[in-house]
Amino acid sequence: MSGTRYLPELTEKEMLELLDAERVGRLGLNDEPQPYIVPTDFAFKxxxxxxxxxxxxxxxxxxxxxxHVCFEVDRYNENVTEYQSVIVRGDIEEVxxxxxxREAMRLMAKKAARSGGWKAHIQGTPGMxxxxxxxxxxxxxxxxxxxNGGHP
Incomplete structure (x- = not known):
């Protein structure tokens, strides 16, 4: 038996860069008896x-x-041979x-515009x-x- 292989850890700088660069993360919330995980766009500041x-x-x-929530952000290539992932545990509060x-919405819009898929949310949209x-x-x-920069 070869034993357990651990993946290399990201540095704090790499984690912060990933949070700044990526547009979508996954939010994990407590929905007893099972967690509820949902993708969401986000901003980091x-x-x-x-x-x-x-x-x-x-x-x-x-x-x-x-x-009490968990938030995950990742980046990977088409073959999933190169990847990075950050998991955050924290507390969520309403702003x-x-x-x-306004600043949070501005930051999310700026990040969306960077990704080329920006579309403003309209307050009061039916059902929203x-x-x-x-x-x-x-x-x-x-x-x-x-x-080692990815694996085959």
Missing amino acids: DGAIYIHSPVEGKKTALARRDP LDAAEK GSIVIFKIRINEMTGIKSP
Whole structure:
């Protein structure tokens, strides 16, 4: 038996670069008895992750019920031979400050525009309701990457 092989860890700088560069992450929320995981676009600033959600959405209800969340971001090539992944554990809270909300939406729009797929969310779109902004305060962050620049 060869034993357990561990993947190389990302440095803090590499983790922060991944959070800054990628547009979509996966938010894990507590939905007893099983977790609820949903992809979401996000912005990263000053050690916090910002996301948005419809006021009446499931993501909003679960975030308000239990603030303990997990957030995952990854990047990989077509063959998944080269990859990076960051997992964040933290607490989510609703952003109430109007200026902070505007800044979070500006950052998400800027990131979306960089990816070439920007389309503004319209407040009050039927079925969408108004938008809530949440902030994830990072308590713990870990990351891995492919060994030796990828494998065959």
